[in-house]
Amino acid sequence: MPKVSDVTSTCTGAIAFTDLVGFTELTALHGDLLALELVERQEQLARALLGANGRIVKQLGDGLLLFFDEPGAAFAACCALHARAADESVDGLPLWIRTGMHWGSPRVRGADLIGHDVNVASRISDLAGQGEILLTAAFVAAAGNHTDGQIESIGPVFLRGVADPVEAYRVC
Amino acid sequence: MPPRITIAARSAPVEVVAGGVDGVTVDGGSIVTTDEGIEITGRSSRLRVGCPAGADVRIATASGKVTTTGPLGDVHITTRSGKVSVGEARRLEVRTMSGRVHVGACEGECRCVVTSGAVTIDRAGSVEVTSTSAKVEVGDVGDAAITVMSGAVVLGTRRNTAVKVRSMSGAVRVQVPADARPRTSLRAKVGKVRCECPTGDDGEIDVKTMSGLIEVTCRK
Structure with missing residues (x-):
C-alpha cells in the first residue's frame, strides 16, 4: 500500500472561497429552488470570469473553492466576480456573495486540494460580510502591487481551528 | 502622536x-x-x-x-x-460572527459586519452595516448604508443625508428630522410602504426590501 507522501504533491497558488451570504436564512425565507438558482448563477459567473489561470476545484453546498496559479489573476477575477454579482438577481433576490482569499501550498489529491492553507481560506471567508473580499497577509504579500490602493488592514483575526491570529485585509 | x-x-x-x-x-x-x-x-x-x-x-x-x-x-x-461595546471612537470597524455590538459615539465612519446578534449605534458620522440576522438600530447618523438578510432596521437620520437600506426580510423604519424633505425611493415586494414626511430634494432615502414594512416618519 503506498504511503500518503507517495500519492500527494503540493501546488502553490491563490486559494479562494466564495459563497452566498446567509444561505440558511435564504432557503428558510425564499425556498430551496430560488436559493439553488442563485447558487447556479454564482457558479456561472465564476466560470465566466476565472480566466486561464483559475479553476473551480469543487462546489461546497452554496460555495465554491477556487484555485489560481497567479495572485494578480486571482485578485482581478474575484473583484470582477463581486462587481458582476452586485448587479445580479433571481426573481428580485439579489446575489449576495462573500469571498476569502489566501496564498499557500495545499496538497493535491486527485482534482481536489486539501490541507491547512485551504482551511485558512475557508475560515477567512467566514468573517466576510455581504459583498466583501477578505485577504490574508500571505495573499497580500504574494500579490505585491496588484492590490495597491485597493485594500485596508482589518488587523489580526482569530480563525476557527488556527492557533495564532492571522493578519487580514479587506478590499475597499 | x-x-x-x-x-x-x-x-x-x-x-x-x-x-x-x-x-x-x-x-x-x-x-x-x-x-x-x-x-x-x-x-x-x-x-x-x-x-x-x-x-x-x-x-x-x-x-x-x-x-x-x-x-x-x-x-x-x-x-x-464575543460581545462588543465601544464608548467613543474617531473611526470604527467591528466584525463579529455572533456577538452583540454597541457603539456609543463614532465621529466618522462606523462599519459593522455582523452575522447574528444585534447592532446598536447611538451616534455616528456615517454607518455601513452588513448583517445576516441581526437587528440594527442607529440613533443618530448622517449617511447610512445597511444590508440585512433578516432582522429589523431602525434608523434616526440627520438632514440632507444619503440612506440606503437593502433587506430580504424585516421591517425598516427611518426617522428624519421634523423639517427634512428627503427624496425617497421605497420599494417592498411584499409589505406595506408608509411615508409620513413631505418629500423634496433634501437628501435621499432609498429602501428596498423583499418582505417587510417600510416606514419613514418625521421626528415630532
Whole structure:
C-alpha cells in the first residue's frame, strides 16, 4: 500500500472561497429552488470570469473553492466576480456573495486540494460580510502591487481551528 | 502622536480604557514594542489596557468580550463570538460572527459586519452595516448604508443625508428630522410602504426590501 507522501504533491497558488451570504436564512425565507438558482448563477459567473489561470476545484453546498496559479489573476477575477454579482438577481433576490482569499501550498489529491492553507481560506471567508473580499497577509504579500490602493488592514483575526491570529485585509 | 496598539486575546475579556495616562499600561497580558507600534497579548482570564486618548487600537479575540471606554482613534475589532461595546471612537470597524455590538459615539465612519446578534449605534458620522440576522438600530447618523438578510432596521437620520437600506426580510423604519424633505425611493415586494414626511430634494432615502414594512416618519 503506498504511503500518503507517495500519492500527494503540493501546488502553490491563490486559494479562494466564495459563497452566498446567509444561505440558511435564504432557503428558510425564499425556498430551496430560488436559493439553488442563485447558487447556479454564482457558479456561472465564476466560470465566466476565472480566466486561464483559475479553476473551480469543487462546489461546497452554496460555495465554491477556487484555485489560481497567479495572485494578480486571482485578485482581478474575484473583484470582477463581486462587481458582476452586485448587479445580479433571481426573481428580485439579489446575489449576495462573500469571498476569502489566501496564498499557500495545499496538497493535491486527485482534482481536489486539501490541507491547512485551504482551511485558512475557508475560515477567512467566514468573517466576510455581504459583498466583501477578505485577504490574508500571505495573499497580500504574494500579490505585491496588484492590490495597491485597493485594500485596508482589518488587523489580526482569530480563525476557527488556527492557533495564532492571522493578519487580514479587506478590499475597499 | 498616540501609538498604534494591537491586542490579541483568544478567550479573555478585553477592556481598553482611553485617557488619563501618557503611556500604555497592561494588566493581565504581555507587551512588546515594535516599529509598527505596541503589541499586547492576553495571557490570563482578563486583559485590561490603559492608553492615551486618541490611540489607534486593533483588537482580536476568538470569544472574549471587548469593551472600550474613553476617546479612541481608529479602532478595528474582530471577534468570532464575543460581545462588543465601544464608548467613543474617531473611526470604527467591528466584525463579529455572533456577538452583540454597541457603539456609543463614532465621529466618522462606523462599519459593522455582523452575522447574528444585534447592532446598536447611538451616534455616528456615517454607518455601513452588513448583517445576516441581526437587528440594527442607529440613533443618530448622517449617511447610512445597511444590508440585512433578516432582522429589523431602525434608523434616526440627520438632514440632507444619503440612506440606503437593502433587506430580504424585516421591517425598516427611518426617522428624519421634523423639517427634512428627503427624496425617497421605497420599494417592498411584499409589505406595506408608509411615508409620513413631505418629500423634496433634501437628501435621499432609498429602501428596498423583499418582505417587510417600510416606514419613514418625521421626528415630532
